[in-house]
Amino acid sequence: MSNDSAPVQSPSETTEEVAPTDGAPRRDQLWKIRHSCSHIMAQAVLEIFPEASMAIGPPIADGFYYDFDLPRSLTPDDLADIEARMERIVKGNFEFKTWNVPSEEAIAYFKERNQQYKIELIQDLGVPEVRFYQQDSFVDLCGGPHVRRTGECKAFKLMRVSGAYWRGDSNKPMLQRIYGTAWKNKSDLASYLELLEEAKRRDHRKLGKELDLFSFHQESPGAIFWHPRGWQIYRGLRDLWRDIHTAEGYVEICNPIIYNKSLYETSGHWEHYNEHMFKVESEGEVYCIKPMNCPDTMLFFKTRKHSYRDLPLRVSEGQILHRNELSGALNGLLRVRQFAQDDAHLFVTEEQIEKEITNVVGMIERIYALFDLKFRVKLSTRPADFMGEPALWDEAEAALERSLNANNIPFIVNHGDGAFYGPKIDFDVIDALGRKWQCATIQLDFQLPRRFELTYTDRENTQKTPIVIHRAIFGSLERFIGILIEHVAGAFPTWLAPVQAVIMPISDEQVDYCHAVAARFRAKGLRVEVDDRNEKLGYKVREAELLKTPYMLVAGRREAEGNSFSVRNFSVGDRGAIGVDEIEAELLQKVANREFDVKLKTISWSHEEETETDESGY
RNA sequence: GCCCUCGUAGCUCAGCGGUAGAGCACUCCCUUGGUAAGGGAGAGGUCACGGGUUCGAUUCCCGUCGAGGGCUCCA
Numbered sequence: 001m002s003n004d005s006a007p008v009q010s011p012s013e014t015t016e017e018v019a020p021t022d023g024a025p026r027r028d029q030l031w032k033i034r035h036s037c038s039h040i041m042a043q044a045v046l047e048i049f050p051e052a053s054m055a056i057g058p059p060i061a062d063g064f065y066y067d068f069d070l071p072r073s074l075t076p077d078d079l080a081d082i083e084a085r086m087e088r089i090v091k092g093n094f095e096f097k098t099w100n101v102p103s104e105e106a107i108a109y110f111k112e113r114n115q116q117y118k119i120e121l122i123q124d125l126g127v128p129e130v131r132f133y134q135q136d137s138f139v140d141l142c143g144g145p146h147v148r149r150t151g152e153c154k155a156f157k158l159m160r161v162s163g164a165y166w167r168g169d170s171n172k173p174m175l176q177r178i179y180g181t182a183w184k185n186k187s188d189l190a191s192y193l194e195l196l197e198e199a200k201r202r203d204h205r206k207l208g209k210e211l212d213l214f215s216f217h218q219e220s221p222g223a224i225f226w227h228p229r230g231w232q233i234y235r236g237l238r239d240l241w242r243d244i245h246t247a248e249g250y251v252e253i254c255n256p257i258i259y260n261k262s263l264y265e266t267s268g269h270w271e272h273y274n275e276h277m278f279k280v281e282s283e284g285e286v287y288c289i290k291p292m293n294c295p296d297t298m299l300f301f302k303t304r305k306h307s308y309r310d311l312p313l314r315v316s317e318g319q320i321l322h323r324n325e326l327s328g329a330l331n332g333l334l335r336v337r338q339f340a341q342d343d344a345h346l347f348v349t350e351e352q353i354e355k356e357i358t359n360v361v362g363m364i365e366r367i368y369a370l371f372d373l374k375f376r377v378k379l380s381t382r383p384a385d386f387m388g389e390p391a392l393w394d395e396a397e398a399a400l401e402r403s404l405n406a407n408n409i410p411f412i413v414n415h416g417d418g419a420f421y422g423p424k425i426d427f428d429v430i431d432a433l434g435r436k437w438q439c440a441t442i443q444l445d446f447q448l449p450r451r452f453e454l455t456y457t458d459r460e461n462t463q464k465t466p467i468v469i470h471r472a473i474f475g476s477l478e479r480f481i482g483i484l485i486e487h488v489a490g491a492f493p494t495w496l497a498p499v500q501a502v503i504m505p506i507s508d509e510q511v512d513y514c515h516a517v518a519a520r521f522r523a524k525g526l527r528v529e530v531d532d533r534n535e536k537l538g539y540k541v542r543e544a545e546l547l548k549t550p551y552m553l554v555a556g557r558r559e560a561e562g563n564s565f566s567v568r569n570f571s572v573g574d575r576g577a578i579g580v581d582e583i584e585a586e587l588l589q590k591v592a593n594r595e596f597d598v599k600l601k602t603i604s605w606s607h608e609e610e611t612e613t614d615e616s617g618y
Numbered sequence: 619g620c621c622c623u624c625g626u627a628g629c630u631c632a633g634c635g636g637u638a639g640a641g642c643a644c645u646c647c648c649u650u651g652g653u654a655a656g657g658g659a660g661a662g663g664u665c666a667c668g669g670g671u672u673c674g675a676u677u678c679c680c681g682u683c684g685a686g687g688g689c690u691c692c693a
Contacts, residue, residue, distance in 0.1 A: 073622060162688030163621025170690050174621050177688070205686095209629075218666080218684040325692060326619050327684090419693075434686040507650040525636085534650080542654035556652055566653075574653060 004185045034059030034191035036146045037182040038066045044085035055117040063181035074161045082156050093151035100129045155189035156182035159417045204226035204330040204485035222330045222337030229498035250314040255296040261286045278322050289322040293343045298452040306456040316344035333482030346469040346601045364440045374525040376428040381416035388446040396444050397423045421447035431487040432602045439475040477615035491548040497593045499550035501528045502544045513560040
């Protein structure tokens, strides 16, 4: 609290002996450093604003934060000031002391210091005794543990200030949250900052502009304007999706995008998802622009009677969806209001669940492998407010588990994290920078078929309700492209690259030759351009390199006469003269195999010892 | 939606109470040049939009829209 305040009771214990609360996440040295940094920061903030109210200050993945109620908004200058004061506290190498205080006394202590949030925390804990921690003159309510001395916090940096609701409740006051990052030593901190720099360099919004892939306009916030080069990537992914799904026995349909609200009353979305749907009115009826494909795919299923012989029925649909996301949540390609999912719904019998899931898991593995994306799997089971028969849930969860095992895929179980309508498997892809992105999902749904009264006739000629499996592999195409751009840092594999080769005549003499070869390549479906501008070779090479074009084909007099090109690959360099036939064969082969001919620049860092966000440490 | 920051030429950015500047890109001319920028000239902006303060606003204030960082949300 305030710096001049005396502790309630003289400190005796050291942090050493304090046992972590049971069931808490890993509380290793790094966790303690981050948590301690948060206290050190709070002390610094209180030095500047003695009247500040403190909320919570936990360690999080990569660092820590602390929420404050302050008399004015913080500026970047304040951050520098706070950081300098933190350095002083660290240099002081103060001991972290801790002791227990009866809750009543603690409340009185905080009341005296106008710390209403701390009082609320203590009251909510509802325990007879709470724990205090102190370093230097600063005392805080805290479960600990902490490092022994402030001197152990030697590698931190304050990152940013943002708003955060007290207790994460948008009805409660908005506090100011200061984020910092903290590491065991300076070199870990440096490599983390380097990672952030690299992430900034390959930010898909920046690259999208530089590579002329897409743009955004305020006339349609949250919606992507695809440029020719970006749309080519989109089409490439959609083609991949179609090829694989056709081969796996999927059929594709195309449904409307506007529906009478009655459809969503049937599906339950009107009740649960209303505020996220865009609506239009016509002739006194309310219509919704569809936010997902499931309800209308149910209508397709109902267009005729089905036999068990029809199942599994695998129906894909990739129509445009709209979701009215909050303006503040929009983020480049990653969070948009208009997008398409690579969606499919499988109508199956109970016995078919396992086999179908196994098949989808296999497809996911194959597709991610095409991009050299690693992934991590989470199986989410029955939540507290589940609907349906427990026995059916048990069997379905077991089937999901068997499918993962059948594919030899390790997974973690998130007990109680499933949707109310069924258990699910989520896939987080891990990109070249070690970042995780939730993409693929496989969800069992026992509810939607019931709501739409779907039936099929089984072997005994009785009517049964099918089970629906919702599944997507990319998630949304838009989002996946965003992730992919950052994963490959804008350098797409040849098969997916917007322009696969730029053909460069050295002088006017070779222009006709270059155009003739370009026409030949285009006839084979290759995407090539001729850069016949009146510029020097170095200029053209530079431009093609900046656009991360996989192939640069240079023709001077020698090459034109020998029906060849001097081949240069992106980020590889000059390979020397190669005959046109050979070049064509190489390109066609890479395209046919969807070869991942990208050298990924990966950054490994200590991400794996992640500290999950943990707000228990106040 | 909420908090903070931001919005100057196609792009990246400088500037500032006295009606705007650079580099790149673009157009034209010269140059026909072997693997990351050849030279010259020119054109291009109601300084996001709407109010207000002021003799005067791109600059200060308020609002709107959009963007960025978070929070919330993401059945």
